[in-house]
Amino acid sequence: MSKRIVAEDVNAFYGSFRAIAGVSLTIEPNTVTALIGPSGCGKSTFLRTINRLHEVIPGARVEGKVMLDSEDLYGAGVDAVAVRRTIGMVFQRPNPFPTMSIYDNVAAGLRLNGIKNSKVLDEAVERSLRGANLWNEVKERLAKPGAGLSGGQQQRLCIARAIAVEPQVLLMDEPCSALDPISTLAIEDLMTDLKQRYTIVIVTHNMQQAARVSDRTGFFSLEATGEPGRLIEIDTTEKIFSNPSEKRTEDYITGRFG
């Protein structure tokens, strides 16, 4: 169920401002790909073009091609809603639905997509919570509101919510930036498990994290403020952190820039 993502010459705009330019890359199935780079370099924007979430911002649009195996996500007749069901996403700040219980949060995606059979839902909720390493902590209080959990638990709840709809790709936008070190570790362990079943793309500010969890790393940067962000290079994580091809990557990694 894990799929390959191929981006070809992706440009993303906010109104007339071009946020990213000419991004082309391939993300292999069952890998974790980390996107790193200085603030404002467009890595989060690029992530949001993969599940077509970029376009929900008024005035925002995307040019170029994003292929999920053989299907162009921006092709005619492709529904953004269906794309987002296929590609799950976890956000920077944990954002469980405040009006829903833990159970309802995880079941939300399935329910709202028309699945009503309570046995199917029960199984899916348990499977997803186990998948997100949260089951043992919350199984006694599934009916309690999700907002009552700790930050790290909330983020794992959001991961459970995302994987409940059985996506083929999981996008993570700085999923640990609002969490303490212990919760961060829990999520990083989880990623290693999850890549057995999903293609994972993670945006992170934390280079140690990228080095720890990812198989491949892409480095984004921009020439100057106001210029669009570009993909400088993408390679195996080992190569990027030990012997990058580009001087700019090396500068960034070694802390001389950004």
Next chain:
Amino acid sequence: MTASTERPPPDLSGGGLGATRRVGDRVFAALTTGAGVLVLALIVAIGAFLLTKAIPAVQKDSTNFFTTKLWQPDNDPSVFGIAALVFGTLLSSIIALVVAGPIAIGIALYISDYAPRRLATPIGYLVDLLAAVPSVVYGLWGLLFLAPHSDKFQQFLSDHFGFIPLFDLGKNGVVGRSMMIASLVLAIMILPIVAAISREIFLQVPQANREAALALGATKLEMIRLAVLPYSKSGVVGALMLGLGRALGETIAVALVLSLSYSTSFHIIDANVGGNTIAANIASQYQAAEPLGQRALIASGLVLFVITFAVNALARYVVTRSGKRAAAV
């Protein structure tokens, strides 16, 4: 290749990623748009309809609609005008504002800067309760409690401040259901709205500004003058004008408290002189009105609407321009 938020209708045969759900989106969008258009169309239709009623009525007026003080539209020839009504509407509302304004601002300052923290919110609710009392109850209270209990006060004003025209009781003057009492009731009614909006505006002044002033050794009053008022001046003006708008349109309390007449006198404590407002005049005249009289009242209602609309629009402009958020009114 461009992908924008508005894509063409999806192809249902598109397989895995083909869209099947956009039907729901289109139905829902149509429903909400329909609701918006319905309200828009209805209000425009009503406005147009009222104009077609009002304009011929004004044309049949044998005198000038804007300068005549009398209201006898069903006489032959028809004589009616809004001069006395507009005068009374403005006078009562302005007095109400002059009385309520400083008090409301004081209350707002009390809640934002003087009250102990735990008391501030409950006291805010308490003042808001004034807005919950129905206007007919204010009218009843004003007529049967405030007016009779204010005789002494009004007599006192006339005895000691009668040299000011406002408090001149004249030869045959009687204290009682005067313009002043009606205005005082109006003042109580608009107090909560002015207080509530001013309070919101004062609370929006960053605490850091207050602390900066206090750190310079300012007293509380100096801190307010230095850090609070300069930031909220235009917002408070807007709040006052929204209160004015409320007072202009109030009907029942005025109709009950004031002894109605078509005068344009500034003798506000003389109940023999009394007064009238556009709103109270509609409430007291519509029942006996014949077709022309009804249309004349519609014309006066439109004038009231235009006045309140202008005041409210100006108020909203001032409040939003000051960058403050006015509470939904």
Next chain:
Amino acid sequence: MSAPSLLDQLPGLGDQARRLHAPVRLALLALTVLVSLLLFASTPLQGRVDFVVFVVIAFALVQTGVSFALEGRRHALDRLVSLLVHLALLAAVVPLVSVLSYTVYKGLKKLDGQFLTHNLTGLGPLDTNGGEYHAIIGTLEQVLMATAIAVPLGLLVAIYITEYGKGWLAAAVRFVIDVMTGIPSIVAGLFVFAFWVIGLHRGYSGLAAAFSLTILMLPVVVRSSEEMIKLVPAELREASYALGLPKWKTILRIVLPTASAGITTGTMLAVARVTGETAPLLLTSFITPATNTSPIAGKQTAIPTFIFSQIGLGRPANYDRAWAAALTLIIIVLVLYISARLLTRRNTLTRR
């Protein structure tokens, strides 16, 4: 050496000792009251209200004077304004307490089971019995109908404005809602009177009254719903979109439930407000002594118009009925109002 000389001009910390502390102010107040009492006992001054007013003015003068002498002009002014601010609060609380307590005091005389279960048919002008049953029915039906129209419509308009509205049409709808916010209630009644009651020859009815109340409720519902919908964080919408939910389901299942507590509060405040409206009802449902359970045809008294008409009749028995009905009305409105406020506490959304 200018710096030290400037410092010399500023008050030193030792001057803090010369402050008007609370016990001193209390003593001043006691002294003022005592002197005033003596004055009221020995001079033509009299009256309880006069006494209170006299004491307040005297205390303001005394405190400001003493503070001026002891602490200087800045602190004297500060104390005066502080006193005025507290008096302003009193100026709001006194009428509130007066209206409420006088209504309770007068209203309890007549408010009983008999009053709640009878109407005014078959009564002569001198009879003292009869009640507001028909008016309660009228208020219930009219307010329910108005709510049933205004809330769904207002919610849809609010969703249109916040989620779908674009271009001139959205601007026009917003403008119309703004215009409606400022419509005086009597004018709303006049609209319906001219358009429906006499224009379309439908006559007075509870439905006509509900229309006029709808005009007053709608902008309040739209505004408060709009504000609450805007407060729903963008992250929640994005989370929903990222799960593959279409926009309409995101709005119905995520946005509205999240905003629901705030929307309910706004709606209840709107209901409370129109329940007390009198002016528009006079022109739309009019007044009748009989019970009219039909919401769509014939004159129908509501509690506010009941009060208004009883005042107009002007005999003591009528006033008694008016007070009793006023008490009923205040209870209904305050219950709505207070429960709306209590509900606010459950609101998970806060303004940033």
